[in-house]
Amino acid sequence: MAPRSRAADAPRGRRARAPPAEPSITQELLETAFHRASLANPHGSSKPERDRRRAQLKVVRASATVGRHLRLEVRDLRPPAVGEFEQELLDRAFGPGTRERSLARLRRAEERIRRTATEAEREVARAAGSEELGVLVRRFYGRLASFVREVEPDLARARAMRRFLKERPRLEAGAPRLVVAGFPNVGKSSLVARLSSARPKVAPYPFTTVAIAVGHADLGFDRLQVVDTPGMLGRSGRANLAETEAELAVSRAATVVLFVLDPSGSSGYPIEEQERLLARWREEFPELPIVAVETKADLARRPGATLAVSAKTGEGLEELWGEIRQRFVPRGELPPMEIATVEEEPPASSLPAPRRSSRARSPRAPREPAA
Ligand SMILES: Nc1nc2c(ncn2[C@@H]2O[C@H](COP(=O)(O)OP(=O)(O)OP(=O)(O)O)[C@@H](O)[C@H]2O)c(=O)[nH]1
Ligand SMILES: [Mg+2]
Numbered sequence: 001m002a003p004r005s006r007a008a009d010a011p012r013g014r015r016a017r018a019p020p021a022e023p024s025i026t027q028e029l030l031e032t033a034f035h036r037a038s039l040a041n042p043h044g045s046s047k048p049e050r051d052r053r054r055a056q057l058k059v060v061r062a063s064a065t066v067g068r069h070l071r072l073e074v075r076d077l078r079p080p081a082v083g084e085f086e087q088e089l090l091d092r093a094f095g096p097g098t099r100e101r102s103l104a105r106l107r108r109a110e111e112r113i114r115r116t117a118t119e120a121e122r123e124v125a126r127a128a129g130s131e132e133l134g135v136l137v138r139r140f141y142g143r144l145a146s147f148v149r150e151v152e153p154d155l156a157r158a159r160a161m162r163r164f165l166k167e168r169p170r171l172e173a174g175a176p177r178l179v180v181a182g183f184p185n186v187g188k189s190s191l192v193a194r195l196s197s198a199r200p201k202v203a204p205y206p207f208t209t210v211a212i213a214v215g216h217a218d219l220g221f222d223r224l225q226v227v228d229t230p231g232m233l234g235r236s237g238r239a240n241l242a243e244t245e246a247e248l249a250v251s252r253a254a255t256v257v258l259f260v261l262d263p264s265g266s267s268g269y270p271i272e273e274q275e276r277l278l279a280r281w282r283e284e285f286p287e288l289p290i291v292a293v294e295t296k297a298d299l300a301r302r303p304g305a306t307l308a309v310s311a312k313t314g315e316g317l318e319e320l321w322g323e324i325r326q327r328f329v330p331r332g333e334l335p336p337m338e339i340a341t342v343e344e345e346p347p348a349s350s351l352p353a354p355r356r357s358s359r360a361r362s363p364r365a366p367r368e369p370a371a
Contacts, residue, residue, distance in 0.1 A: 003029075006159050017328050018032060018048050024152065025152060025155045025156060025159065026145075026148050026149050026152045026155070027355070029064055029066060029069050029147060029148055029155075030066075031125050031146070032065060032069070033061075033062045033063060033065040033066045033069075033080050033144070034141065035064045036057070036060040036061050036062070036238075037057070037058040037059075037062040039061075039066070040057035040058055040061060041054075042054050042055050042057055045176070045300075045312060047263075048129065048209050050156065051130045051133055051273055052124060052125070052127065052133060054133075055124045055127070055133040055134075055137050056098065056124050056125070058118050058122055058137050058140075059120045059121055059124060059137065059140050060117065060142055061108065061119065062117075062118035062140070062141065062340060063113050063114065063116075063140075063144065065084075066147075066148060067110050067113055067114065068146060069152075070106050070110045070155075071110070072159045073106065073155055073159065073162075074102075074103055074106055074158050075165075076162050077090075077099055077158060077161055077162060077165075078103070078211065078321035080173045081165070081170065081174060082099070082165070083171065083252075083253070084252045084253070085171065085206060085248050085252040085253040086165060086171075087099065087119060088252060088352070089244075089245055089368075090161055090164070090165070090246055091121070092241065092244050092245075092248075093164060094157065094160070094161060096145065096210065098157060098161075101154075101160075102154040102157045102158055103158075105151055105154045106151055106154050106155070106158065109147050109148070109154075112147055112302070113147050116144070116147070117140070119209060120136060120137075120139075120140040122154060123136050124136055124137075133365065148189070149363070150281065151190050151344075153235075165321055167211065167219060168212055169212065169213060169214040170284075171225060171227070171253055172225055173263065174331075175222065175223060175224075175225055175254075176219065176222055176224050176255045176328050177224070177225045177226075177252035177253055177255045177256075177315070178217075178224055178226050178227065178228060178239045178254070178255065178256050178257075178324060179227045179229055179253060179255055179256075179257050180192050180226065180227060180229060180252050180257075180258045180259070181227055181229050181232065181246055181250050181257055181258070181260070182208030182232070182259055182262075182274065183231050183232065183233065183262070183267060183269040183273070183277070183367055184207050184208075184230070184231025184232075184233070184267065184268075184269070185204070185206040185208070185231060185258050185266075185267040185268060185269070186231070186261065186262035186267045186269070186274070186295065186296075187230060187267070187295040187296055187311055188209070188229065188231070188260055189201065189202050189208065189209050189213075189228050190202050190295075190311035190312070191258070191260060191293075191295060191311050192212060192213070192227075192307070193311070194214055194228055194311050194314070195215070195226050195317075195320075195324075196215030196216055196219055196224075196226035196331040197215045197216045197217070197219045197226060198213055198214060198215020198216075198226060200213045200215075200228045202209065202365060204266075205269075206231055206268065207230060207231060208229055208272045209229065209230045209231070209242075211230065211242065211245060212213070212227055212228065212229055212245060212249050213227070213228040214226065214227050214248075215228070216230070216321060219325060219328055221330040222331065224328065225266050227248035227249055227253065227254070228251070229245065229249045229327045230242035230243060230245055230246045231243070231246065231278075232246040232247055232277070232282065233269075233356075234276075235279040235349065241296075247351060247352050250281065250285075250288075250351040251351065252352070253287060254288060255289075255328065256288075256289045256290075256291065256324065256327045256328065257288060257289070257290040257291070258291050258293060258324065259278050259290050259291065259292045260293055260295050261274045261275065261278065261293065261294045261295070262274065262294070262295055262296050263294050263296070263300050263302045263305070264296040264299035264300035264302070266296060266299060269345070270300075271343060278290070278292055280282075280351060281351065285351075289309070289318075289327050291323055291324060291327065292307065293307045293308070293309055293320055293323075294307065294308045295308075295309050295310065295311060296310060296311075297309055297310040297313075297315055297316055298310040298313045302304075304371060306337060308318065308343060309324060319353075358369055
């Protein structure tokens with residue numbers, strides 16, 4: 001006997017609504033689930049036996065399809081894909097706790113679907129005949145549809161979050177990271193292009209870089225992730241998403257920070273302001289190794305600058321690379337001891353609060369992102 005059409009089993013309310021221009025996530029998902037279920041074509045010696053088996057298969061397939069899709073929708077929103085950096089970035093972009101709440105609601109929906117399917121299977125096993133089987137399957141489909149509709153906003157949020165993360169390179173968990181940071185327009189991306197395989201956009205205006213980008217360099221014993229960041233201004237409570245992303249890359253993702261200073265004035269930001277921000281980072285993250293470098297040495301060079309480079313001419317880059325390399329040690333090797341220095345009181349902070357876990361880490365050992 002030919003399988004019943006999915007239209008016959010689909011919840012009745014659905015067909016009465018005017019179809020939207022684009023199918024919603026719920027619609028898409030339910031269509032797929034009901035379609036898969038409608039393909040059930042069981043063997044059996046008698047028609048009643050086949051009808052019962054078909055009803056069982058419909059329940060099992062529809063619920064399994066929905067369950068699998070719900071899991072797929074959240075697969076990249078959990079560790080290891082989401083580390084400390086990504087988690088805080090999502091909090092900032094979508095609201096604190098949004099990811100966790102949506103994941104919890106989707107997990108609950110999946111559990112309810114599983115329980116309801118088990119109940120429906122039991123009822124199908126006890127059903128008296130074809131008519132009752134039809135009623136049971138339709139009722140189960142109706143419940144399934146309402147569970148999925150309830151979490152439609154969470155599904156939409158999960159997709160938006162996945163898209164947001166997809167637009168950014170994935171930071172390799174556990175591998176060393178050099179985060180290149182500083183004020184806007186100071187030459188960060190130009191240096192990243194010189195130091196790594198990345199070829200970020202370079203332009204003579206601030207906020208050319210609006211999200212992190214990653215290139216790679218060879219440390220000899222490990223592959224170094226070189227992270228380009230948007231410019232940051234250290235603005236208390238007024239930072240835009242790009243600035244916040246840069247601050248989080250420094251505070252949550254960096255093994256070592258390369259803080260780029262532009263003394264030439266061509267960036268539009270006074271060197272004193274840049275130095276103040278550097279001093280605050282050092283004060284608030286005393287265990288985070290920060291290498292300060294002055295760039296655009298072909299335009300201006302301050303007397304006494306210890307590390308001065310030019311991304312344009314290549315001057316000083318070898319020395320800089322040597323300075324960077326010695327901050328990294330092979331994984332598992334103990335870092336050399338450092339003597340602590342006392343610094344003056346910083347102004348009230350606008351930087352992300354340091355994490356206890358990052359303070360506890362060795363200053364030179366590659367830092368692992370939180371699972
Ligand atoms: N003369 C000279 N110009 C440089 C040097 N490094 C960068 N520039 C110029 O400075 C401008 C800004 O360079 P970027 O590398 O885009 O600076 P950025 O810090 O990444 O800028 P944002 O992404 O906007 O924060 C560009 O016009 C570069 O060509 C340098 O060493 N010498
Ligand atoms: Mg840039």
